[in-house]
Amino acid sequence: MAEQKALTSIEAVESGLAAQGYIASRQIATAVYLSQQIEKPILVEGPAGVGKTELAKAIAAWRGMKMIRLQCYEGLDEAKALYEWKYAKQLLYTQILKDKLGEVLGGAQTLHAALDQLHDFGDVFFSKEFVEPRPLLQALEQPGGCVLLIDEIDKSDAEFESLLLEILSDFQVTIPELGTVSAITPPTVILTSNSERDLGDALKRRCLHLHIGFPEQRLEERIVESRVPGISQTLRRQMVGFIHEIRSLDLKKLPSVSETIDWARVLVLLQATELDTDTVKDTLNVLLKYEADIEAAAPQVTTFIAKAARSNVFG
Amino acid sequence: MRENLHRFFRAARGVGVHVSPAESIDAMRAVSQVGFSDRTILRDALLLTLAKSQDEKLALGDCFDLFFSQPEPRRDQPEGVDQDASQDTDQASSSGAAGDAGGGSPQQELGPLAQMLLSQDRNAIAAAIASAAGAASLSDIRYSTQRGIFSSRILDAMGLQRLRDELDGLTASNPALAERLRAALDALREAVRDTVSQGLALYAREEAENLRNEILRNAPLARIERRQVAEMRALIRQIARRLRERYSKPRKRQRRGHLDVRRTLRRNAAWGGVPFLTAWKRKHRDRPKIVALCDVSGSVAQVSDFFLLLIHSLHEVVDDVRSFAFSSHLIEVSQILETKSPEEAMAEIMSKVGFGSSDYGSSLVDFEKDFMSTLTPQTTVIVLGDARSNNLDPRADILRRISERSKRLVWLNPEGRLAWGFGDSEMPRYATFCSVVRQCATAQQLERAVSDIVATYQ
Numbered sequence: 023m024a025e026q027k028a029l030t031s032i033e034a035v036e037s038g039l040a041a042q043g044y045i046a047s048r049q050i051a052t053a054v055y056l057s058q059q060i061e062k063p064i065l066v067e068g069p070a071g072v073g074k075t076e077l078a079k080a081i082a083a084w085r086g087m088k089m090i091r092l093q094c095y096e097g098l099d100e101a102k103a104l105y106e107w108k109y110a111k112q113l114l115y116t117q118i119l120k121d122k123l124g125e126v127l128g129g130a131q132t133l134h135a136a137l138d139q140l141h142d143f144g145d146v147f148f149s150k151e152f153v154e155p156r157p158l159l160q161a162l163e164q165p166g167g168c169v170l171l172i173d174e175i176d177k178s179d180a181e182f183e184s185l186l187l188e189i190l191s192d193f194q195v196t197i198p199e200l201g202t203v204s205a206i207t208p209p210t211v212i213l214t215s216n217s218e219r220d221l222g223d224a225l226k227r228r229c230l231h232l233h234i235g236f237p238e239q240r241l242e243e244r245i246v247e248s249r250v251p252g253i254s255q256t257l258r259r260q261m262v263g264f265i266h267e268i269r270s271l272d273l274k275k276l277p278s279v280s281e282t283i284d285w286a287r288v289l290v291l292l293q294a295t296e297l298d299t300d301t302v303k304d305t306l307n308v309l310l311k312y313e314a315d316i317e318a319a320a321p322q323v324t325t326f327i328a329k330a331a332r333s334n335v336f337g
Numbered sequence: 338m339r340e341n342l343h344r345f346f347r348a349a350r351g352v353g354v355h356v357s358p359a360e361s362i363d364a365m366r367a368v369s370q371v372g373f374s375d376r377t378i379l380r381d382a383l384l385l386t387l388a389k390s391q392d393e394k395l396a397l398g399d400c401f402d403l404f405f406s407q408p409e410p411r412r413d414q415p416e417g418v419d420q421d422a423s424q425d426t427d428q429a430s431s432s433g434a435a436g437d438a439g440g441g442s443p444q445q446e447l448g449p450l451a452q453m454l455l456s457q458d459r460n461a462i463a464a465a466i467a468s469a470a471g472a473a474s475l476s477d478i479r480y481s482t483q484r485g486i487f488s489s490r491i492l493d494a495m496g497l498q499r500l501r502d503e504l505d506g507l508t509a510s511n512p513a514l515a516e517r518l519r520a521a522l523d524a525l526r527e528a529v530r531d532t533v534s535q536g537l538a539l540y541a542r543e544e545a546e547n548l549r550n551e552i553l554r555n556a557p558l559a560r561i562e563r564r565q566v567a568e569m570r571a572l573i574r575q576i577a578r579r580l581r582e583r584y585s586k587p588r589k590r591q592r593r594g595h596l597d598v599r600r601t602l603r604r605n606a607a608w609g610g611v612p613f614l615t616a617w618k619r620k621h622r623d624r625p626k627i628v629a630l631c632d633v634s635g636s637v638a639q640v641s642d643f644f645l646l647l648i649h650s651l652h653e654v655v656d657d658v659r660s661f662a663f664s665s666h667l668i669e670v671s672q673i674l675e676t677k678s679p680e681e682a683m684a685e686i687m688s689k690v691g692f693g694s695s696d697y698g699s700s701l702v703d704f705e706k707d708f709m710s711t712l713t714p715q716t717t718v719i720v721l722g723d724a725r726s727n728n729l730d731p732r733a734d735i736l737r738r739i740s741e742r743s744k745r746l747v748w749l750n751p752e753g754r755l756a757w758g759f760g761d762s763e764m765p766r767y768a769t770f771c772s773v774v775r776q777c778a779t780a781q782q783l784e785r786a787v788s789d790i791v792a793t794y795q
Contacts, residue, residue, distance in 0.1 A: 032371070032378065052371070052381040059370040060363065067391070220582075226389040227360060233391050 031055055044073065044080035045245045053232040054081060063190050063211035065175075065221075065229035071278030072234045074214040075173055081210060082169035090164075090209075091171045092157040094178035100185060104195060106154045112147060148199035158189055159203065167207035175225075176218040183225045190228040236278060239266055245279060250286040260297045261286060263330030268309065268319055277309040284308050297327050338373060339365070344476055345404050348539040349387060352396045353546075356387055376405065404539060448499040454521035455514075462525070466532055469494035475536040479544040487533045492526070554781045558640045559751055569780065570679065573643050576784045577650035584654040584791045624656035625794045626715050628743070630704065632722030633686060634664035634695035640751045640777070642683050644721050647787055649674050654791055659711055662686050663700035665693035669708065695725060697763065698732040705735050712742040717790055721749045721777070724757075724764040731763040733770065740770040745793065749777035749786055 036051040046054070054077075057064045066074045082089035092103055130136040146152075155163060161170040172186070189195055193205035213229060215221060237245065242262045246253065262282065269276050277285075285308045294301050302323050310316045342365065346356045356364075364386040371382045380401050388394040453461050473490035489497075500522065507515035553565065553572055561569055600616035629648055631641035641662070648658055662670045668690055673682045712718065718739055724731075740746040748771045750757065750764060757764035768774045777786050 048377065049381050049385075052378055053385050056367050056370060056382060056385060060366045062363065223355075223389070227357065230385045231389050231394075232385060233394060 038084040039077075039080050040248070042080040042083045043248045044076055045241060045248055046077070046080075047234075047237065047241055050077065050232065050234065053230055057210065057230055061193075061208050063213060063229045064232050065213045065215065065226065066232050066234060067215045067217055068234035069236070069276065069278055070216055071280035072236065073279055074234060075171065077234075078169055078171040078212040078214075081212070085169075085210075087166065087210070088164060088168040089171060090157050090161045090168055091173060093173045094175050094182070096177060096179060098178050098182055102156060103158050103182070104156050104185065105159045105197060106156065107148075108152045108154050112152050115147065115152070150200065153197070153200070158186075159195060161209045161211075162189075162193065162195065162203055162205040164209065165206050168209045170209045170211045172211065172213045174216060175213045176215040176221065180222065183222050187224055187228065190225070236269060236276070239263065242266075242279065242282060246282060246286050249283045250290060252290045253286050254295065257289060257294065257296055258286070260327070260330045261289060263333050264297060264302070264326050265309070267322075267326040267329055271319060271322070273310065273315045273318060274312045275310070275315065281309050297330065299324050299327060302327060340471075342368065345383075345401075346387075347476055348400055348404050349397055351540050351542040351544075352400045353542075354388055354393045354397050354400075360387055400539070403535070447503055448496055450496040450500045451503055451518060454500075454518060454525060457521075462528070465495055466491065466529060470532055470536065475533065476540050478533070478536050479541050480548075481537060481541070481545070484530075484533050484537060487536070488526070488529050491529050491533070495525075555779050557751075557778045558643055558780065558783070559637065559778065561639060569643065570646065572780055573647050573783075574650060576780065577647055580651060580784070580788055580791065581654055583788075625654065625717060625791055626657045626713065627655055627659070627790070628708075628711055628716055628718045629658065629660045630667070630700075630718070630720045630722075631660065631662050632664065632695055632697075633662045633691045634693060635691075636695075636725070637721065637723050637751050638687065638691060640783075641721055642679075643780070644749070644777075644783060645670075645674055645683075646679050647783060648719075651787075651791070659708075661704065661708065662690050663695070663703070664690050665696045665699065666690065667700040667703035694727050695722070696729050697722070697724065697726040698730040701732045701735040701739075705738065709738075709742070712739065714742075714744055716743045717745045717747060717793070718743045719747045719749060719790065720767075720771075721751075723750055723752050723762065724748075724767055725761050726763050728761045731766055733763070733766050736767055737770045740772070745772040745790075746770060747772060747786070747790060748774045749783075750774065751778045752776070753778070 032048075032051050032055045035055045036046055036048070039046045039051070039054070053064050056062070066077060068074055078091075079089060081087075127136045127139055130139055153159070157170070161168055175183070175186075190211060193208045194202050196202045236242075239262055242265070243258055246258050246262060265277055265282050265285075285305065288305050288308050289301070292301065292305070303320060306316050306319065306323070310319060343361075346361050346364070349356050364383055367382045367386045368379065371378050373379055380398065383401060384394050384397055388397045447455070450465075453465060469491045472494045473487060475487055475491070478484075478487055500518070504515055504518055504522075507518065549568075550572060553568060556565075558569070595618040597616045597618045601612050601614070602610060604614050604616055605612050627648060629645070631637075631645060633641050645660055645662075648655070648660065651658075658671065659669065660671050660674060661667050670682075670686050673685050676682075677685065720736075736746070748764075748767060752762070752764075753776055756762060757768075764774070773789075775782070775786055777783055
């Protein structure tokens with residue numbers, strides 16, 4: 023019984039994401055489902071443009087939660103990611119305190135009595151009011167939960183990884199002056215990485231590791247179908263087939279899903295009904311981002327179109 | 338099933354996926370969520386929780402397929418044989434039914450193993466093998482030489498002894514039945530052997546690999562066999578990766594507490610010199626600059642090959658490497674090593690300078706003439722060679738000048754210390770100008786030497 027329920031839930035994830043225009047493979051759906059069930063972040067790796075960031079957006083849209091995004095870059099630190107003190111407000115506060123000091127201390131005769139009264143006054147200098155929450159803290163403070171996207175974690179420094187560990191494993195952060203802040207509702211955390219550098223084992227251990235590669239032909243057709251509704255079925259098949267042929271080449275940067283979608287849009291704009299050599303050669307720069315790649319692929323275009331057309335007949 | 342999962346974790350460790358206790362707990366929790374009914378989902382769930390990189394995913398996927406398909410081959414493989422066998426059984430049972438008085442009674446007296454074999458209940462046999470394998474703790478198997486002992490242990494646990502006794506008895510009383518039992522026993526032996534082989538593939542890989550690497554690490558590089566060269570290259574790459582991980586991050590180290598007065602004043606000029614912002618002294622650290630001189634004459638060529646491979650796979654750690662190869666004269670080989678694959682590069686270097694008898698004197702003269710200007714006070718010079726100069730002038734004076742111009746001069750010698758200074762070895766004469774002289778004959782010594790050189794820059 024339980025297994026049956028679990029199965030339908032993975033399917034529910036799949037259909038829920040599909041409703042947001044994100045066609046997920048079974049592996050992706052399993053990962054999203056498991057991350058909900060055992061409350062673990064997902065670390066998504068894969069080449070650029072296969073929909074790592076889109077996944078987080080789709081989850082947020084599907085579950086009607088707020089998405090908080092933290093874009094990582096070299097030099098990102100605590101003050102920009104976690105929290106910062108509102109220095110100006112704190113300064114103002116001391117000014118006010120100075121003005122009111124006479125009233126507060128009132129009739130204190132000795133220094134000792136004055137100090138006692140000051141203690142009673144309450145210390146708000148380092149308190150919640152003066153904390154400026156940054157994305158990580160914001161994510162913990164969302165009452166209804168949220169989707170926290172930590173984008174391109176591989177771009178940040180190794181020190182920043184260590185900062186994340188507490189948040190990832192226990193969904194809490196410790197601010198020295200305030201103590202520990204725990205999440206009201208544990209957020210759904212998605213980390214993405216382009217594998218520019220190897221992440222630390224400690225970080226990897228705390229996450230479910232999901233690798234999104236280039237999708238299979240069928241899946242990619244479905245993705246194009248949902249993203250570019252205006253495209254005809256034959257053209258869709260041909261272009262996806264063509265792109266799969268291109269990916270078999272040894273190129274500097276292989277075209278990924280986002281390029282496929284862009285290209286589909288371009289083809290629709292050009293009102294192409296099927297692939298022909300001239301159109302492909304003219305629009306090859308949408309797919310390939312390096313001059314050397316275009317030069318390498320150009321002579322093969324005719325063969326690939328023929329192959330794609332043939333597979334279209336049989337497939 | 339939990340037992341099975343634990344065994345799977347062990348198998349996963351065997352293929353090189355690091356499964357920590359915490360990860361195995363996560364995997365358990367994930368599995369309890371998705372259940373066992375759908376194998377692809379189970380596979381996805383385990384891959385998600387246990388594997389931490391694309392390589393690990395592939396390895397673990399293969400491991401999963403091997404592990405959970407375990408009962409399958411036994412079911413498919415003897416299918417053809419089984420068909421015949423079951424027909425045989427049918428015939429036998431029908432004949433048995435006909436001559437019930439003759440065949441029936443001895444069958445009743447047989448032990449459980451014989452009963453099982455005769456009944457040809459494949460599932461029961463598979464289950465019995467599995468449980469016997471558990472009893473014989475097959476998951477402890479480490480080396481291929483243990484295959485025999487584990488097979489016999491499993492067979493013993495299944496009750497082979499009793500079966501043998503019964504066979505002896507039956508050969509006299511009921512030869513036909515004995516014949517059938519013997520054939521079934523052979524099939525059983527085969528099945529057990531397959532199980533053990535599979536166990537070996539699943540559980541012993543890690544140990545075997547460790548052992549092989551250990552042997553390889555301590556094998557003399559100069560006398561390595563041709564078939565091991567590829568393995569050695571893989572090992573060198575592994576060493577390079579480890580060194581890279583250790584040294585690639587230029588660690589920020591401040592000299593805490595030392596105020597940089599000059600920078601502080603400059604930075605606070607806008608406030609009339611009131612130091613709002615302080616600047617602290619920092620230690621400046623350079624990345625290693627290395628000049629490598631490698632002897633590629635017959636005796637040391639192999640070691641130089643591996644050394645150059647190692648040095649040139651340290652891009653992230655070492656900023657600037659210039660390599661020179663020599664036997665009777667010296668050329669620069671950095672370009673060749675950067676652009677070609679290790680095999681091609683070495684072949685080209687050998688065709689250019691290799692196969693001569695080594696002449697350290699004239700090679701050093703070549704270096705001084707053309708490349709002395711590459712040396713800076715930040716450079717570490719590494720000379721790799723046996724210092725056997727065939728009784729020609731060693732020109733130790735040039736080595737002295739090299740040593741004076743560079744940060745350090747390290748000499749790596751593939752020969753053991755005992756041989757230094759004997760025959761035509763000029764090692765003692767060269768050694769006076771070197772900061773460090775060390776033996777470097779095995780991969781392990783090579784790793785230590787390079788690690789020490791890089792560490793002086795940290």
